[in-house]
Amino acid sequence: MGQRKRIGILTSGGDCAGLNAVIRAVTHCAVDVHGWEVLGICKATQGLMNRPPQVMRLEPNKVDSLLMMGGTILGTTNKGNPFAFPMPDGSLRDRSQDIIEGYHLLDLDALIGIGGDGSLAILRKIAQEGGINLVGIPKTIDNDVGITERSIGFDTAVNIATEAIDRLHFTAASHNRVMIVEVMGRDAGHIALNAGIAGGAHIILIPEISSKIENVCFHIKKRQAQGFNYSIVVVSEAVCTEAGETIKKTEQFGECRLGGISQYLADCIAKGTGAETRVTVLGHTQRGGIPSPLDRILASAFGVAAVELIAEGKYDSIVTWQQRQVKSVAIAEAIQNYRAVDPEDTLVKTARGLGICLGD
Numbered sequence: 001m002g003q004r005k006r007i008g009i010l011t012s013g014g015d016c017a018g019l020n021a022v023i024r025a026v027t028h029c030a031v032d033v034h035g036w037e038v039l040g041i042c043k044a045t046q047g048l049m050n051r052p053p054q055v056m057r058l059e060p061n062k063v064d065s066l067l068m069m070g071g072t073i074l075g076t077t078n079k080g081n082p083f084a085f086p087m088p089d090g091s092l093r094d095r096s097q098d099i100i101e102g103y104h105l106l107d108l109d110a111l112i113g114i115g116g117d118g119s120l121a122i123l124r125k126i127a128q129e130g131g132i133n134l135v136g137i138p139k140t141i142d143n144d145v146g147i148t149e150r151s152i153g154f155d156t157a158v159n160i161a162t163e164a165i166d167r168l169h170f171t172a173a174s175h176n177r178v179m180i181v182e183v184m185g186r187d188a189g190h191i192a193l194n195a196g197i198a199g200g201a202h203i204i205l206i207p208e209i210s211s212k213i214e215n216v217c218f219h220i221k222k223r224q225a226q227g228f229n230y231s232i233v234v235v236s237e238a239v240c241t242e243a244g245e246t247i248k249k250t251e252q253f254g255e256c257r258l259g260g261i262s263q264y265l266a267d268c269i270a271k272g273t274g275a276e277t278r279v280t281v282l283g284h285t286q287r288g289g290i291p292s293p294l295d296r297i298l299a300s301a302f303g304v305a306a307v308e309l310i311a312e313g314k315y316d317s318i319v320t321w322q323q324r325q326v327k328s329v330a331i332a333e334a335i336q337n338y339r340a341v342d343p344e345d346t347l348v349k350t351a352r353g354l355g356i357c358l359g360d
């Protein structure tokens with residue numbers, strides 16, 4: 001056993017299933033295997049801005065039941081960039097130094113940051129400025145963090161979306177309807193493509209492949225002519241309208257929330273095919289709930305690997321899943337390339353081979 005360390009762990013950005021399983025894995029490995037101390041930092045970097053820093057001591061007996069629990073016991077936020085943090089008087093302030101000071105006040109040897117590409121980029125910048133020994137773990141239902149083939153939360157989100165699509169087949173068939181299912185994913189179509197194939201969708205629309213309403217309507221009419229009385233369309237929230245617009249709402253500090261493309265499509269399809277249409281927006285159901293076995297396994301493997309990186313002093317790195325193995329790479333390398341769906345991807349080819357219309 002090496003020198004006793006005190007490490008911090010925080011969850012940042014939107015929550016997803018599997019975060020608690022990471023917290024559990026990190027605690028078991030750090031405390032049980034290495035004899036270290038683990039402090040959970042509350043509400044992402046905001047816990048380090050507060051005075052005293054807002055933390056909870058994590059012990060194996062406190063975290064054991066977290067494996068199957070959704071959300072994050074530490075809390076998180078996807079608002080309030082620390083470099084332009086919204087203050088109560090409405091002004092924006094750079095609070096990165098408060099975070100750095102919080103880390104040093106806690107006398108931490110290292111920090112594990114669980115986040116998507118946005119959070120990891122911010123954490124890395126703060127770590128570089130303040131001498132923070134950072135190790136990253138990728139999480140996001142969008143599955144869009146560079147290099148890693150899988151991020152925590154994605155598999156559960158795909159499972160939830162698939163189950164919803166499964167259910168819609170029966171009600172769609174009973175009423176001769178076209179069902180439009182809107183899934184999350186921000187700018188990446190991974191959830192739509194995976195859940196669409198797994199759920200037997202007839203049309204899958206993703207932002208990486210530009211689609212035309214005309215082609216979608218043609219496919220639905222073709223199915224009608226073939227005797228199929230219903231169709232299921234899965235659309236990613238970032239798909240644009242015919243005019244090239246993303247349907248979104250901009251919030252107070254410039255953050256935008258996507259959502260609404262399914263209703264637009266439903267209206268266009270009803271007009272173009274005469275079919276009755278209905279919309280299901282899955283929204284945050286995709287982020288909540290019990291993590292899938294795969295997400296629990298990934299979370300456990302990533303948690304253990306992150307602790308081992310700290311034991312080896314390999315900071316400024318992130319754990320990734322590549323070819324059935326956990327591999328560590330530099331955080332900068334992992335986030336420099338956004339992982340969108342490659343239009344030549346195996347799953348895109350699979351969808352085409354199944355006769356699924358991608359709208360192009």
Ligand code: F6P
Nearest residue numbers: 014078141142184185186257258
């Ligand atoms: O990035 C994860 C994600 O769930 C996206 O898929 C979605 O667009 C966004 O977060 C929703 O964010 P919020 O929780 O702020 O509504």
